[in-house]
Amino acid sequence: MEPTRNRLIDLLETYDHEYVSGQFLSEKLNISRSAIWKHMKELEKDGYFIEGVRRKGYRIVKSPDKVSENTLHWGLKTNWLGKNMIHKTTATSTQYVAHDAARENAEHGTVIVADEQTKGKGRMARVWHSTKHKGIWMSIILRPPILPAAATQLTLLTATALANAIAEGTTATPAIKWPNDIMINDKKTAGILTEMQAEQDRIHYVIVGIGLNVNHTRIEFPEGLHQKATSIKLETGIEHPTVPLIQQILQYFEHAYDQYMTAGFSPIKTKWESYGYKIGEKIRIRTKHNVFEAIFSGVAEDGALLAETEAEGVQKIYSAEVEW
């Protein structure tokens, strides 16, 4: 968003629903009162409802839930994440948009958000249903100074940010199913797809794709998913605006990422396990060569699933289908 407009919104937000005089705003922003008025008109185009009263000033009556680069920037309390924001009303997949942008040197922390995806991608080449305005379909471009083998840790980190945002912004109780599905009441409400471009010992970029079902009703899911998938609205009975949820996810993500870069994976692992789905319970693990039952005892320092059996003790599992 235009920096002055961003600061203008910050000022109005600071005084919340009180009137702020044009004189005060013009002094603070060092622009004329007619320039203030023009900015107000632009904000209205983005869906803000700003009341202007003679001799009193301006106040925000209603902020929009319309997703746009502007509305996403307004009130976003991050230092680097989402400073470069790309919003698409429609995209095949935000992953494709992100790969193209990354190849053209988009900066670390670029965020791509779409209102709908026509070819949403899930893990293991599955389709990700991305109905218009019903969820958060978003990809983040990262250029982390880590080895390619550590990139899975970013997926687990993303899951903690999503769980934190859901726990804080809604009345739902999220759990993280290894490695990275977000469950509410035993049904999947969000998934994460991490893709990267790397050489053996160097990451060019990582794209973290987040799909979160927010306001779907039951019939807005394909029939085959009725037993497995859910949305925040279905579980809480409440419709949630997506802009504040996106902002919360980004804020938690940035915090977790910065923490990971300074303190390593250990605090992320602790957070992950605090949301861990069915830790301590029996699970069935299907690897390439084997199917066996084990107790899910948590995640390892490198993000692997820890499976405990009487015969083998605790084993690390990196890639498997897990039945819970």
Ligand code: BTN
């Ligand atoms: C999964 O299978 O659980 C991962 C789903 C990831 C979906 C998100 S939606 C935004 C981004 N764009 C995509 O096409 N996929 C990811």
